Amino acid sequence: MKEVTVVGGGFSGLVTSYYLATSGIPVRLLEKQNRLGGLIGTEMTANGPVELAASGIRSSARLEALCADLDLPLVVTKKESRARYLYRNGPRRWPLGPMETLEVGARLTASLATGRFRPRSDETVAGWGSRVLGASAVRYLVGAALQGIYGGAPNELSASLIFGKRAKPEKGEKKGLVAPELGMIQLIDTLERKLLSLGVRIEKGVAADSDLEGTVVLSTSAPDAGGLIRKRSAAAAGKLAQIEMLPLIRVTAFYPAGENSIGGFGILFPREQGIKALGVLFNTNIFPNRGAGHSESWILGGASDRDVMELDDAALFELVARDRRKLYGRSAEPLAIYPQRWPAALPNYTVRLEDLLRRGIDTPPDTYLAGNYIKGIGLPMLLERGWDVAREIRARWRS
Ligand SMILES: Cc1cc2nc3c(=O)[nH]c(=O)nc-3n(C[C@H](O)[C@H](O)[C@H](O)COP(=O)(O)OP(=O)(O)OC[C@H]3O[C@@H](n4cnc5c(N)ncnc54)[C@H](O)[C@@H]3O)c2cc1C
Incomplete structure (x- = not known):
């Protein structure tokens, strides 16, 4: 079997390499930095660990299977973390007043009863929230929460991209946030050791360019993928460059x-x-x-x-x-x-990204995309994407 080149040694690239290698496909992984992990990293300081970006990962059946194979135990959140707050003139478990809560309840019941709950295409989080929950819920509840997680503005974020289809939890699957005991870098280091043991050729400090040959998985940010795909498909490059x-x-x-x-x-x-x-x-x-x-x-x-x-x-x-x-x-x-x-x-998970993804990025048959702009920004979605890409490559090679 011919080797697949995976570009980008962040979580996307590492997990895609893992699923390819465990399917028996030879892999070469290129990372332009001298370290793997991309956005993920943990600095050990005298006071304690400092996470550089992600600090936990939502548990899923696929994560559990991966960590079992890596022999990496994960810790669950402490009891002290149960309370989560939204700020409205102070931290509150529930930021709406009694009348606002009644309004939310009534609107929600009505939209569920009339089948208008689901986000429409091109509907922003603010638009969907005002329609289904009311203005104060947008400002203090949904908008605030999603802005804090996605960084985008509620009047631009796409409701259907964010509330879109999620895989149903499998039977017995643990819910909640988990992390390796020593911080997120432990997941990266353990994945790296596993990939080496599976025979993956990892090359750090090597920046890929647009002259890549053979089957390629681009596991970088969208703008970086746009530059790398330029010679294979100018149209796909143009679309990737539009992702903000x-x-x-x-x-x-x-x-x-x-x-x-x-x-x-x-x-x-x-x-x-x-x-x-x-x-x-x-x-x-x-x-x-x-x-x-x-x-x-x-x-x-x-x-x-x-x-x-x-x-x-x-x-x-x-x-x-x-x-x-x-x-x-x-x-x-x-x-x-x-x-x-x-x-x-x-x-930025805006309605513009929704429109672009709906129209499709149309990559050439030997080029695959596996970044956090395809299925979601969260690490569980990157696991799903890595799995999908490996399955597609395996199926194409078998046929
Ligand atoms: C502050 C913050 C907090 C977050 N918290 C969470 C959280 O708690 N839980 C969660 O699930 N998610 C969280 N996320 C999101 C999550 O961390 C990211 O979506 C994820 O890490 C992205 O991984 P990636 O591999 O797709 O991209 P990246 O991590 O960006 O990796 C891409 C890699 O490609 C490399 N590269 C680029 N161009 C080339 C080239 N030409 N040649 C070779 N290599 C190249 C880059 O150097 C980089 O290492 C957070 C994000 C941020 C910013």
Whole structure:
């Protein structure tokens, strides 16, 4: 069998290589950085681990099977993380008042009864939410939550891409968020060792170009895939270049224990509440072994706050301190603080992306796409995509 070249050693490229190699297909994996993981990485510091982007992964049957094969135990979230908050003049478990809640209930019942619940094509999250739940639910509930996760603006995010079809959980499948005990890098390192044991040729520090030959899986961001596919299909390159990327910053800070008076998993902040961040995660409450004191990660940026990328460290840290004062009424000096800037972090899941995906990217038969703009940004969706691509290649080669 001829070798398949996988470009990109982030989670997409690693899992696609894994499913190809376990199907008996020879694989060469190219990564332009000197490290694997792409957006995923964990820095071990004196105060505890610092995640560079993703800090957990939603459990699924496919993840469980992968980690069983990797012999990688995963830890589940701590009890302390059960409470999740949305901000409305303060952190709230439920941000709507009694009248607003009644309105949401009535609208929801009516839209379910009349079959109008499902998002329509080209409907934004704000449009769908106003139609099905009402304006305050968009502002304080759905819009705030999705903006915090996707970084996009509710009046641009595609409702059907985000609430679209999901695989039904399999019987006995564990739900909830999980992570490797030593942080997300353990998943990457374990995958790398597994790939080597399966005979995958991993080449780090090697940037692929558009002269690639043979069967290729492009597991990079959409703009990078656009450049790489240019000579194989100008049309596909043009479409990939249209996919907009959003900037995000993750600032992780360590404080003495007891510095968090709120507790829980974290808080998502709607815009116009006087808080600059999209959200904050209380890392030490979420998974065990995330530091001796209290660790928080503040997520900033996204579609409506691109300028934050221009701030230097001092200005960025002052911003976090200001948000903390607003949240807690005070802010202690951090014991240590680590900024991670991602100028092109995630694809913007807008109705424009929905339209582009609906029309199809039309890759040539020997070229496959496996990035986080195809099925979803979350790691479980990248696992699904890697599995699909490996299955398609296997089927094509058998026929
Ligand atoms: C702040 C933040 C928090 C997040 N939190 C979560 C979370 O908690 N849970 C979750 O499920 N998801 C989370 N995500 C999303 C998730 O981390 C990403 O969707 C995922 O890691 C993307 O992986 P990828 O392999 O598709 O892309 P990337 O990680 O971007 O990897 C692409 C790789 O391709 C390489 N590359 C590019 N061009 C070339 C070339 N020419 N030659 C060779 N190599 C090339 C790059 O160097 C890179 O390593 C988060 C994202 C961010 C930004």
